[in-house]
Amino acid sequence: EEYEISSKSLGYDPYFIPVLDQKYTSEALAPILQQGPSTLAITGIIITSQRSVTTLSQTVPVLSSEQCQAWQGIPLYIVGETTTSKVEQALDQRLFFLPHKSRPSITTTDHASQLADHLVQQQRQDIPQHLLFLAGDKRREELPTRVREAGYRLTEIQTYETCRHPDLAQQLIHQHPSSSGDDWSIFFSPSGVDHILSLQPPPSSVWLTSTKIAAIGNTTATHLQSLGYQVHAIATKPSISHLLDAIVDYDRN
Structure with missing residues (x-):
């Protein structure tokens, strides 16, 4: 509109x-969210598409309140202002943005290459970081490749599949x-x-x-x-x- x-x-x-049409797949994401960032030593989440936000939103109902609280404060790394807006709207008071809690740190860039630049610059070699990367089946190689080369541990979860x-x-x-x-x-x-x-x-x-x-x-x-x-x-x-x-x-x- x-x-x-x-x-x-x-x-x-x-x-x-x-x-395009999308098939949203939350089967692999739900167990990760249920285990929590501490168990998996996850220090941030990369979100590059609004479709991944849809999958996140669809996964929230299977989480307990304690499991949702475990993700409060996790830094979010997002491509696109529109995707950031959808994260804030779709997950408000549900995940990452719980009532009476501090907002998470959000880094938003216009392009995946810019997000890669940011992550490479902030990586500390003495403290290995583990990022959860939510992506579709058509994602480009540059971002995950550069992040891994910078020393990050990356867990990639396919959150949607694109079809005609x-x-x-x-x-x-x-x-x-x-x-x-x-x-x-x-x-x-x-x-x-x-x-x-x-x-x-x-x-x-x-x-x-x-x-x-x-x-x-x-x-x-x-x-x-x-x-x-x-x-x-x-x-x-x-x-x-x-x-x-x-x-x-x-x-x-």
Whole structure:
């Protein structure tokens, strides 16, 4: 809804096509949370996606109040302001943000590479740290690789699996860009690009060849470029306002 309101206010007529669907998997996460950070010597949690927050939220009901309290004060390392906002909203008074308790330390960066920089800089070689890394099945290698190379112990838990939305092909068949070349195709993840291109026969090619292309961030833009597509606008931060700023800036110039 926020995308629709913001884009319409700038004179665009958005149409949303769900490309990806998610399967949330809490089976591996629940036992970790039930054991607690002290038992496992966990000193922080890395969260890189809102989907991992959904899995966390779904796991809370299986925890006792004592188990929830055990995680109070654990530092959180998060990619994206939107993900941080969801953590604070979805887990308020449930996990990490319990009533009458001090708020946890939260480090938020715009990109995974920036979070890796932060963790590498703060690592103390004389005190090995153990981080819990909540990730999806499509996560990139840079963050976990650099964190391990810096001396951290990393326990990675897959919290969700990304798959193609069952209605994707039909949605693309029924929508066509205008012949003027003024339309935009906006992509939000490398996996979304791959799922669109995997359709056979490919009803999606027209959206990649007959429109201007925008990407939510550098990772998605780089993936599109590696496939031979020109990216006309890239959000400097993964947010609605920054994405629309990039699109408007291109159209005006």
